[in-house]
Structure formats: structure tokens, C-alpha cells
Amino acid sequence: MNFDREFFDAGIDRIGTDCEKWDDRAVLNEGAVPLWVADMDFRCAPAIGEAIARRAAHECYGYTMITDEDIAAFLAYNERRHGLRNAAEDVLMLPCVVTGLKLFVRCFTEPGERVAILTPVYGPFTMSIEQNGRTAVRVPLTRGRGDRYQIDFDRLEEAFRSGVRVMLMCSPHNPVGRCWTKEELEKVLVLTRRYGVKLCVDEIHAEFVFAPQRFVPILSLTEAGDEVVSLMSASKTFNIAGLQQAYALSPNHVLLEALGKERDAAGVVMGNIFALTATRAAWTEGEAWLDGLMDYLTDNLSLLKRLLKEHLPFARMSPVEATYLAWLDLSAYEGSCARLSQKFTHAGVALTSGTFFGPEGEGFMRLNFGCPAAQLAEGVKRMKHALNQQ
Ligand SMILES: Cc1ncc(COP(=O)(O)O)c(C=O)c1O
The missing domain is CATH 3.40.640.10 (Type I PLP-dependent aspartate aminotransferase-like (Major domain))
Structure with a gap:
């Protein structure tokens, strides 16, 4: 099997599997784009599923x-x-x-x-x-x-x-x-x-x-x-x-x-x-899958930089040297994480509040880009909508 763009672009439907990221109704409404919990919306290496089966x-x-x-x-x-x-x-x-x-x-x-x-x-x-x-x-x-x-x-x-x-x-x-x-x-x-x-x-x-x-x-x-x-x-x-x-x-x-x-x-x-x-x-x-994943995440990171520049030019993203999690300073738009979360929930997108990482995170949100590129693009579009609304 090829672990190429097509494989990772396909993602995987996780709704209704009791997964925290998509199904936790205390955090996100139906139809929301989840860019929060640190796991990825990709099918795992097939060898893993086959071994379990x-x-x-x-x-x-x-x-x-x-x-x-x-x-x-x-x-x-x-x-x-x-x-x-x-x-x-x-x-x-x-x-x-x-x-x-x-x-x-x-x-x-x-x-x-x-x-x-x-x-x-x-x-x-x-x-x-x-x-x-x-x-x-x-x-x-x-x-x-x-x-x-x-x-x-x-x-x-x-x-x-x-x-x-x-x-x-x-x-x-x-x-x-x-x-x-x-x-x-x-x-x-x-x-x-x-x-x-x-x-x-x-x-x-x-x-x-x-x-x-x-x-x-x-x-x-x-x-x-x-x-x-x-x-x-x-x-x-x-x-x-x-x-x-x-x-x-x-x-x-x-x-x-x-x-x-x-x-x-x-x-x-x-x-x-x-x-x-x-x-x-x-x-x-699993290593062939992992190598394909890293290529995909590298592209996603470039995409995220482009999307932020275009849609949220005042967002400051720290250099992502590692992890599939971007640390965004959104304080130019809104200084409080509680308000940021509220606005994002309203716009149908979920990120992790910066204060989950301590008081130093006030005004920051963490964005998980371990997902298909289309999901990432839709999520950032909704963030733009959320932050440009008064
Ligand atoms: C730095 C770090 N450590 C640990 C964990 C969780 O690991 P585990 O599920 O094995 O406890 C996470 C999950 O996001 C993490 O980011």
C-alpha cells in the first residue's frame, strides 16, 4: 500500500466511535471541525489493524x-x-x-x-x-x-x-x-x-x-x-x-x-x-506509514502557515520544530481564552485553550494539524469567521 497524499487526504470517519475529539458533546457541537485533542484523523498503519483482527x-x-x-x-x-x-x-x-x-x-x-x-x-x-x-x-x-x-x-x-x-x-x-x-x-x-x-x-x-x-x-x-x-x-x-x-x-x-x-x-x-x-x-x-505521515504533516504545516497569513494575519505562530500541534498567539484578536473558545464554538471549530497549558497560555490556542488538509483549511476558515465577527 502507498502511504501517499491520497491515503492521508482520505482521513477516516470517526464520528460515533466515542472518540473524544469528535464525539465529546461537552466541548463541540455536531458538525464542528475538531482541531483539538492530540490524536490524528488518519487511518493507522494497516499492519496494526490486521494484527488486532x-x-x-x-x-x-x-x-x-x-x-x-x-x-x-x-x-x-x-x-x-x-x-x-x-x-x-x-x-x-x-x-x-x-x-x-x-x-x-x-x-x-x-x-x-x-x-x-x-x-x-x-x-x-x-x-x-x-x-x-x-x-x-x-x-x-x-x-x-x-x-x-x-x-x-x-x-x-x-x-x-x-x-x-x-x-x-x-x-x-x-x-x-x-x-x-x-x-x-x-x-x-x-x-x-x-x-x-x-x-x-x-x-x-x-x-x-x-x-x-x-x-x-x-x-x-x-x-x-x-x-x-x-x-x-x-x-x-x-x-x-x-x-x-x-x-x-x-x-x-x-x-x-x-x-x-x-x-x-x-x-x-x-x-x-x-x-x-x-x-x-x-x-x-509501521515505518513506511510513519514516513508517509511525516511528509503529509510537513505539507500540512506549510499549508497552515499560508492559511494563517491569508486569513488571520495577526495570529502569531511559534515555529513548529516538532509535534503536530501549533501554538498560536491570538491575543491581537482576543485576549481571553474563554472568549476565544466561545467564539470558536459558535463558529463550529474546536481548538485547545492555551490555559490548559498554564496561565502563560492566556490569549493562546493550540491547533492540531494532524488531519486531512481539507479539514485543516475548513477549520482555519471558521477561525477567521469567528475572530472577524464582533
Ligand atoms: C507531551 C505528552 N505526554 C503525554 C501524553 C499522553 O500520553 P498517554 O496517553 O500515554 O498518557 C500526551 C498527549 O497528548 C502528550 O502530548
Whole structure:
């Protein structure tokens, strides 16, 4: 099968499948164009559906083992795509990446202790800290030339000096679209080592990196003894987030073992038959689809830039170096996210409110361009309509 424009242009009808993005009537009305939840409106790699169908055809779904092959498929993929060489012992299976963030916080801090995050950031980062009674230390990213965000290392160091025990990092960064460079990541590591801060890096968006940027896995920069864990999953990459399967990866087995104990004590279980089946198929047979997808998303990003220039010339989009999510400053049109959302709902288009990523997101919206080009164009047209109406 060809994973060309025609394949991705066709999209897939998701209405009535109980999917959050299209069917959540608390957020969007019937007929609205959804550009919000971070999954994609494309058929996934056929090898995944075929593997699930084959397994489903055997009508007994009893307790299932996580096998060496499951782990080996993940590790081989990681080596092929990212040059990372890890042993099976470096892997801890998890149901979700957010589970990993929460377990990391619970495992390596006590209630009330301080956890650093670079903000604005994907909402569950803050929730992982606050739901567990810890204190989130927000280190705001600075918006520099061309609306590109950067880490304020002085403020990060100040935060570490204030007694931070753990840092949760998003790499690449949702929502501001940064693909952190080797130099930036190395600077973070210098500081975490200096202040004894344990680092958990959510790398779920690793595959969505646009040339000339290159994804730098945090574990390609670590040294023996570093207290760093990477969280990964096929869920974003292959659009199978509803199945739920993720990995914590670290050569630091002391850290991994502690995390495993916390996971087991909390009663977190995994090993869903279909998640394992789908994920193995994704790692082993999904790459042609993924390459086609990246070509399509690259074109969509160019299209989005053109559409914004034409229809919403005062929107400021930060450079999307990575992810399929565009971070839009719409404050020239309307300063409040609540009002922006209201106007968009009225016009039949749904984006994610900037404040979901923290107070720094006021006046911003996040737009998901992981959809057929026609859907993207219709969505932007409706945004224009919404913002040009008084
Ligand atoms: C940065 C980031 N981490 C984690 C997740 C969710 O991952 P999971 O469903 O495996 O918890 C998302 C989903 O949008 C995300 O953007």
C-alpha cells in the first residue's frame, strides 16, 4: 500500500466511535471541525489493524504475558530510528506516559516537595504534581526572536537552588513546538547533576520532528549514574493512544526498580492483549506509514502557515520544530481564552485553550494539524469567521 497524499487526504470517519475529539458533546457541537485533542484523523498503519483482527479472531482473551519479543521490538525500533542501544533490563512497561509522570513524582518526592516544569506545558504535567500534593515550580519559557521559545537557564537554576527534587521535561515540547537541541539538553543535565535533581523526560512526540531539526534522545547524552528516565510510547507516533501502552526507559536500574515498586504498589497493571499486539506491529511494520505521515504533516504545516497569513494575519505562530500541534498567539484578536473558545464554538471549530497549558497560555490556542488538509483549511476558515465577527 502507498502511504501517499491520497491515503492521508482520505482521513477516516470517526464520528460515533466515542472518540473524544469528535464525539465529546461537552466541548463541540455536531458538525464542528475538531482541531483539538492530540490524536490524528488518519487511518493507522494497516499492519496494526490486521494484527488486532488476527488476535481478535481467536476468541479467548485470558491473562497474557508481556514477552521478550514485546520488549525487543521496542528496543530494535529505538536503535533503528534514534541510535539508542538499550538492554531489556532498561525497560519498565507502563500503560501510559502520564502514568509514568505521576509515578515518578510519587516515587522520588514527598508530599509538599518541589517539582520543576518548563511552562507552558501539557496540562497533565502540572496535574501530576498537584494531584499528588507536591508543589509545582513553574519555570516559564521565554519567547524570543520569531516567537521561538527558549529555556531560561538562570531561572531554572534558581528553581533548583530553591530545593527542587525532581524535574519533569517535555522533549519535544508540547505545546510550544520546540525540538530541544543537544546543547540545551546538555545544559539541563549539567544543572540536574549539580543540584541532584532527578529528571523525567516525556519523549512521546519524538517522531514528529521537522527537518532540519533532529530529535536528540535524552539518553544519548547521559552518563553512568545519571538519574534520568525517558518515557516513550507508540501511542502518538502510530495514532493508537486509545490502546494504552508505554515504556519507561533508563540504564539507571536503581531508579527503574524504585519506579517499578511504586507502580506495583499503586496497583497499576498493563498487558492488555490488544495494546501489546498493536504496539508490536507498529514497531516492526509501521515505518513506511510513519514516513508517509511525516511528509503529509510537513505539507500540512506549510499549508497552515499560508492559511494563517491569508486569513488571520495577526495570529502569531511559534515555529513548529516538532509535534503536530501549533501554538498560536491570538491575543491581537482576543485576549481571553474563554472568549476565544466561545467564539470558536459558535463558529463550529474546536481548538485547545492555551490555559490548559498554564496561565502563560492566556490569549493562546493550540491547533492540531494532524488531519486531512481539507479539514485543516475548513477549520482555519471558521477561525477567521469567528475572530472577524464582533
Ligand atoms: C507531551 C505528552 N505526554 C503525554 C501524553 C499522553 O500520553 P498517554 O496517553 O500515554 O498518557 C500526551 C498527549 O497528548 C502528550 O502530548
